[in-house]
Amino acid sequence: MSERAILHIDMNNFYASVECMLNPDLKKYPIAVCGSQEERHGIVLAKNYKAKAFGVSTGEAIWQAKQKCPNLVTVPPHYEQYMRFSKLARQIYGRYTDLVEPFGMDEVWADVTGCQHFIGSPFHIAEEIKETVKYELGLTVSIGVSFNKIFAKLGSDMKKPDAITVIPKESFKEKIWDLPATDMLGVGRATEKKLSSVGIHTIGQIAQFPVDFFQRKLGKCGVDLWRFANGMDDSQVTVRDIEAPDKTVGHGMTALQDLENDAEVWKFILELCQDIGHRLYVFNKKATGIAIAVRDNQLFTKQWQCGLPVPTQSPSCIAKEAFSLFTRSYDWRNPIRSLTVRAINLMSLDTPCQLDMFSDPIRVAKAESLDKAIEELRYRFGKKIIRNACLLDNPKMSPHDNPDIIMPTGVPM
Amino acid sequence: MQTIKHVKQPVAVVVTVSRDGQVRPKKFQWKDGHTYTIDRVTKVERAASTKVGGCGIRYTVMVEGLPRFLYDEEGKWFMEDEVLIEVTE
Numbered sequence: 001m002s003e004r005a006i007l008h009i010d011m012n013n014f015y016a017s018v019e020c021m022l023n024p025d026l027k028k029y030p031i032a033v034c035g036s037q038e039e040r041h042g043i044v045l046a047k048n049y050k051a052k053a054f055g056v057s058t059g060e061a062i063w064q065a066k067q068k069c070p071n072l073v074t075v076p077p078h079y080e081q082y083m084r085f086s087k088l089a090r091q092i093y094g095r096y097t098d099l100v101e102p103f104g105m106d107e108v109w110a111d112v113t114g115c116q117h118f119i120g121s122p123f124h125i126a127e128e129i130k131e132t133v134k135y136e137l138g139l140t141v142s143i144g145v146s147f148n149k150i151f152a153k154l155g156s157d158m159k160k161p162d163a164i165t166v167i168p169k170e171s172f173k174e175k176i177w178d179l180p181a182t183d184m185l186g187v188g189r190a191t192e193k194k195l196s197s198v199g200i201h202t203i204g205q206i207a208q209f210p211v212d213f214f215q216r217k218l219g220k221c222g223v224d225l226w227r228f229a230n231g232m233d234d235s236q237v238t239v240r241d242i243e244a245p246d247k248t249v250g251h252g253m254t255a256l257q258d259l260e261n262d263a264e265v266w267k268f269i270l271e272l273c274q275d276i277g278h279r280l281y282v283f284n285k286k287a288t289g290i291a292i293a294v295r296d297n298q299l300f301t302k303q304w305q306c307g308l309p310v311p312t313q314s315p316s317c318i319a320k321e322a323f324s325l326f327t328r329s330y331d332w333r334n335p336i337r338s339l340t341v342r343a344i345n346l347m348s349l350d351t352p353c354q355l356d357m358f359s360d361p362i363r364v365a366k367a368e369s370l371d372k373a374i375e376e377l378r379y380r381f382g383k384k385i386i387r388n389a390c391l392l393d394n395p396k397m398s399p400h401d402n403p404d405i406i407m408p409t410g411v412p413m
Numbered sequence: 414m415q416t417i418k419h420v421k422q423p424v425a426v427v428v429t430v431s432r433d434g435q436v437r438p439k440k441f442q443w444k445d446g447h448t449y450t451i452d453r454v455t456k457v458e459r460a461a462s463t464k465v466g467g468c469g470i471r472y473t474v475m476v477e478g479l480p481r482f483l484y485d486e487e488g489k490w491f492m493e494d495e496v497l498i499e500v501t502e
Contacts, residue, residue, distance in 0.1 A: 023466050
């Protein structure tokens with residue numbers, strides 16, 4: 001079989017570039033796309049190269065960014081535009097191959113193996129894609145060209161913006177073995193710590209260490225890392241679109257002001273569960289467990305999970321269980337900044353399930369049929385047509401309590 | 414001091430749609446209310462407007478003997494306009 005040709009295409013500073021593209025006046029300033037400060041999402045989501053030069057980094061608070069760059073222009077995010085440009089870019093990639101695998105909103109892998117005979121070399125295809133994206137969308141991309149997905153991704157990170165990096169099979173050792181281990185996909189902060197504790201700092205060192213060591217130290221993922229570093233990644237580019245994961249369905253939110261007692265938490269959980277119940281209903285799933293994550297005002301996060309007595313998709317049942325888990329687990333050492341509820345271990349709605357002697361499936365079935373009626377009302381007359389009375393006055397919740405897109409990988413709902 | 418600034422100028426457009434769905438702009442109404450007739454469409458392509466921002470289907474049209482760009486951005490049509498603005502030093 002001939003060598004594979006994989007491209008990894010990364011749209012440079014995606015959010016910030018789209019903002020500058022839509023408003024070219026912004027191009028001359030250092031800009032940062034930031035969440036709303038009023039809703040306490042005031043962090044930098046993306047920045048352009050001018051802001052980067054001042055040391056502004058993604059994830060930091062706006063005030064920190066402004067300390068580094070006093071002239072920083074902050075703009076609110078426009079997710080619908082990012083989705084639009086992401087979709088248009090994918091249409092361009094689709095002209096060259098049908099094997100396109102998204103990795104977040106702004107990155108994809110594209111398998112162009114076999115296209116050489118019709119279109120040109122992988123480098124030529126990469127160049128065409130780069131120029132077409134610039135011409136049609138006014139955005140720049142960095143492309144990595146290699147014989148596997150890991151090295152293609154590494155390549156797209158090596159030269160930015162508006163550049164192509166080729167990592168061929170014959171010379172990958174010279175090109176990448178000197179790079180820091182953290183540059184490779186799969187090496188995060190925790191893994192890096194473990195690796196540097198034994199003196200492994202570069203990709204080359206990973207490749208040259210005995211594989212048994214990785215098996216012992218990091219298990220299966222460690223062996224994968226060793227294979228990646230040696231150019232042995234054979235994972236396929238799988239065609240899929242950004243889809244809601246069907247293993248869990250969750251919803252989390254930062255409160256406008258810290259939550260200080262159980263009553264406020266109950267309202268918050270109930271509101272979050274409305275959305276979870278709706279999505280379970282749409283996906284035809286029921287949850288067999290729930291998980292909650294609490295972040296306090298010291299930014300300390302803790303999670304708990306438990307099983308549900310009867311699998312359900314009813315928001316009220318899920319909310320009650322989530323609240324009960326919360327009261328059992330949280331000791332109120334600090335007021336709460338944000339809360340997330342997730343329905344976990346999902347199963348298809350028609351899966352038969354084992355009942356036990358102590359739970360009350362009839363009560364759950366009644367709650368579900370009530371929730372189904374509510375769903376139908378909302379479907380016909382809009383989301384706000386019927387609400388729990390206690391949620392009518394919920395001052396600590398953002399009025400835009402239902403984002404269309406969940407950051408950062410963009411799961412459209 | 415005065416300088417030229419490019420701005421996005423939304424325009425009302427008269428188009429024809431053929432049986433196979435092909436859209437052709439015929440006339441457009443400029444900001445002053447004057448309606449211009451499009452003599453010829455010389456090029457249709459997807460393109461971004463680097464001057465005023467936005468992207469969509471770009472029609473290169475001949476109007477009174479001069480080529481102009483007319484963009485269809487998701488059903489909203491615009492052209493590139495130049496205005497004089499006052500700049501304070």
